[in-house]
Amino acid sequence: MVEDNFSEFEELEELEELEELEELEELDEFEAVVSPDHVQDPGHRFNTENSISDTFIYKKLTSLYNYSSVPVLITDNRFTIIYANPAVIERIIHDKDVMKASFFHIIDFNQKEINSSGIIESLRNPETGYSWIGGVNIIHKNYLNVTANAIFTPIYDGESELEKLPCGYICMFDDVTKKNKDIFSRTYLSLLEASKLKDNDTGNHIRRVGEYSRIISKSLFQKESYPEVDMQFIENIAFLAPMHDIGKIGTPDDILHKSGPLDEKEWQIMKEHTINGGFVMSGYPDEMAKQIPLSHHERWDGTGYPFQLSEEMIPLSARITMIGDVYDALRMKRSYKDAFTHEKACQIIEKDSGTHFDPNLIKVFIELESKIMGVYDMLNDNN
Ligand SMILES: [Fe+2]
Numbered sequence: 001m002v003e004d005n006f007s008e009f010e011e012l013e014e015l016e017e018l019e020e021l022e023e024l025e026e027l028d029e030f031e032a033v034v035s036p037d038h039v040q041d042p043g044h045r046f047n048t049e050n051s052i053s054d055t056f057i058y059k060k061l062t063s064l065y066n067y068s069s070v071p072v073l074i075t076d077n078r079f080t081i082i083y084a085n086p087a088v089i090e091r092i093i094h095d096k097d098v099m100k101a102s103f104f105h106i107i108d109f110n111q112k113e114i115n116s117s118g119i120i121e122s123l124r125n126p127e128t129g130y131s132w133i134g135g136v137n138i139i140h141k142n143y144l145n146v147t148a149n150a151i152f153t154p155i156y157d158g159e160s161e162l163e164k165l166p167c168g169y170i171c172m173f174d175d176v177t178k179k180n181k182d183i184f185s186r187t188y189l190s191l192l193e194a195s196k197l198k199d200n201d202t203g204n205h206i207r208r209v210g211e212y213s214r215i216i217s218k219s220l221f222q223k224e225s226y227p228e229v230d231m232q233f234i235e236n237i238a239f240l241a242p243m244h245d246i247g248k249i250g251t252p253d254d255i256l257h258k259s260g261p262l263d264e265k266e267w268q269i270m271k272e273h274t275i276n277g278g279f280v281m282s283g284y285p286d287e288m289a290k291q292i293p294l295s296h297h298e299r300w301d302g303t304g305y306p307f308q309l310s311e312e313m314i315p316l317s318a319r320i321t322m323i324g325d326v327y328d329a330l331r332m333k334r335s336y337k338d339a340f341t342h343e344k345a346c347q348i349i350e351k352d353s354g355t356h357f358d359p360n361l362i363k364v365f366i367e368l369e370s371k372i373m374g375v376y377d378m379l380n381d382n383n
């Protein structure tokens with residue numbers, strides 16, 4: 001009896017040891033995936049029997065996918081990329097140099113609840129069929145970002161041995177960038193149209209603000225002085241800067257259209273268009289959409305509204321947008337002022353560099369002043 005108990009205890013201990021060992025192995029594998037060292041020096045893992053590149057199935061699959069228009073990657077069982085077909089390079093990754101990189105170094109997850117360890121768990125789990133499907137983002141500096149559904153399925157070496165772990169994975173991408181973009185742009189353009197019905201500003205004012213913001217951002221990208229400015233930033237700001245006053249949709253008409261000066265209470269209500277705009281745009285899948293309406297009246301010296309943010313606390317997208325917005329307002333005839341010439345508008349803006357505006361951005365604006373004037377002339381209110 002005692003002996004029986006003892007052997008049971010021994011078995012239990014053995015089992016625990018085994019589990020610990022498995023846990024350690026899993027951790028080791030996970031670290032191998034996420035560690036940058038693994039990417040730089042994958043050889044110790046890559047050229048072991050775990051590599052599938054010599055197998056018949058790998059050769060068969062790659063010869064098929066070379067000519068497929070479906071973007072496909074193949075990874076080994078540690079998620080290191082060992083094959084990328086021409087379609088995936090051209091349409092998803094835009095970088096030929098992905099071999100031996102970890103899959104998790106090239107993607108970003110667009111569903112916040114999913115992370116790399118969640119995917120690894122699913123791909124290691126027999127109950128999920130060693131597979132995973134979900135949304136991913138591929139972020140690029142020199143190209144627009146790609147949004148795609150990624151479908152992972154396992155590869156087995158030899159006959160169907162489902163009880164064995166996969167020796168690698170096929171990952172196919174369904175590019176939904178355009179579909180997603182169309183849905184969002186249609187929704188938000190409708191909102192913009194609705195806000196234009198209330199606001200005095202013309203449609204061309206908002207189009208011009210989008211173009212000024214695009215020109216300034218492009219120049220920042222070329223100068224490489226702001227790391228956050230990439231191709232996607234330029235595309236986003238050109239679309240989102242026109243929405244800076246979208247919050248006026250919530251401003252009462254008698255305040256919005258009042259011909260005389262606003263009293264203190266009316267002015268406070270008018271200022272709320274920034275907060276309302278941030279709220280209206282908060283469902284857009286990019287922070288910039290909220291930042292521009294919320295912060296386009298903040299000032300570099302901290303005297304703006306709604307939160308008196310100063311200097312780099314003000315998001316870059318809003319700092320860029322406000323320059324174009326003010327320049328354009330100066331150029332337009334308003335009930336309380338005549339239209340200023342391009343030179344006069346530039347003088348006023350330069351004078352406010354470092355108080356109202358970011359001084360570094362004003363330097364860029366002045367360098368670009370002839371292009372800025374060109375946008376105003378091309379999209380003037382008589383067109
Ligand atoms: Fe505004």
Ligand SMILES: [Fe+2]
Pocket residue numbers: 201205244245325
């Ligand atoms: Fe405006």
